[in-house]
Amino acid sequence: MVTWMRGEELHRRAREWAREHVKRLEEVGVTPKLAVLLLHDDPVELATQRRFVSLKARDVREVGGEVEVYELHEVPPERRTKEALRLLDSLNKRDDVTGILIQKPLPPYVDEEALFQKLAPEKDVDALTPESKKKLLTRFDLDRDVLPCTPAGILELFRMYGVEVRGMDVVVVGKGELVGKPLAVMLMQLDATVTVLHALSKEREPYVRRADIVISAVGRPPELYRDNPWRLTGDMVKEGAVVVGVGGKVDPATGRWYFDVDERSVAEKASLLTPNIGGVGLATRARVLKNLIRTTYQVARAAVSSRIVGGP
Numbered sequence: 001m002v003t004w005m006r007g008e009e010l011h012r013r014a015r016e017w018a019r020e021h022v023k024r025l026e027e028v029g030v031t032p033k034l035a036v037l038l039l040h041d042d043p044v045e046l047a048t049q050r051r052f053v054s055l056k057a058r059d060v061r062e063v064g065g066e067v068e069v070y071e072l073h074e075v076p077p078e079r080r081t082k083e084a085l086r087l088l089d090s091l092n093k094r095d096d097v098t099g100i101l102i103q104k105p106l107p108p109y110v111d112e113e114a115l116f117q118k119l120a121p122e123k124d125v126d127a128l129t130p131e132s133k134k135k136l137l138t139r140f141d142l143d144r145d146v147l148p149c150t151p152a153g154i155l156e157l158f159r160m161y162g163v164e165v166r167g168m169d170v171v172v173v174g175k176g177e178l179v180g181k182p183l184a185v186m187l188m189q190l191d192a193t194v195t196v197l198h199a200l201s202k203e204r205e206p207y208v209r210r211a212d213i214v215i216s217a218v219g220r221p222p223e224l225y226r227d228n229p230w231r232l233t234g235d236m237v238k239e240g241a242v243v244v245g246v247g248g249k250v251d252p253a254t255g256r257w258y259f260d261v262d263e264r265s266v267a268e269k270a271s272l273l274t275p276n277i278g279g280v281g282l283a284t285r286a287r288v289l290k291n292l293i294r295t296t297y298q299v300a301r302a303a304v305s306s307r308i309v310g311g312p
């Protein structure tokens, strides 16, 4: 029998925790404010990302924070990076903005590196600036650090459901900057044996079949992508494996979700499995809230100490 790894509890606890901190911050005159940048113009991505952004915005508002969303898809592609950099510059400087999130993925013509270099590290809710990434390579503290939301959310699910990664064979499918890559690094820190598979991997099945833990973070469901489609089905994993499904896309025509993991067939083989709805997504949102509170403290602290250092 499969045990479902659900994110509701983490999400509920994070909201409670965040609400408490919003109250505490209120007393010193600070309100968390998240600025979200949405740069994509591809219809599948725009539909999907808008949905994610509205969910995160709802969470932040529900705990007493504020949200500003900036959509840049109407800016011509050749000016998109420049406009985003200009916007980031002003958001970096604004005292009322305490967290900035650049929704991923970005369109291919946008200079991603330039954006994350520009983003003020103390406001980096996703831990995607070069500074945050560097920290991941040495060590991290799941309970204290601003860490990439989805990888950290998955590690929290593992902790909650007693999944030990030490010494385990873990396969991560997908090597994206947002999930696959940081997660692989974190799992390595936790002494797992990590294999990362991606679009150019010669073979996938043999690696997947022998893995104790499979994490699928691709986001190319066959229903929506002809090139390099990916779906994990029950026949691909070993009996008793732990399986985590991360990727999912919304069909802009129907509003329907398509996911990386075929929940039904995998549930017949896996010992533990995240549900496509109510699993990793909620664990991710829990971390977004926690990260925003942490960046808010960082920003508030920086403002106070610069006042002390710089004088009035």
Ligand SMILES: Nc1nc(=O)c2c([nH]1)NC[C@@H]1CN(c3ccc(C(=O)N[C@@H](CCC(=O)O)C(=O)O)cc3)C=[N+]21
Pocket: 051, 052, 055, 101, 102, 103, 104, 105, 126, 149, 150, 178, 276, 277, 278, 279, 280, 281, 282, 284, 285, 288
């Ligand atoms: N810079 C950046 N940071 C992110 O954190 C980020 C991103 N880019 N790009 C896209 C992914 C995806 N993501 C999700 C958030 C919430 C759900 C979620 O809450 N899903 C609901 C269902 C969704 C629904 O009800 O429509 C659930 O799992 O129950 C899922 C996925 C954040 N992402």
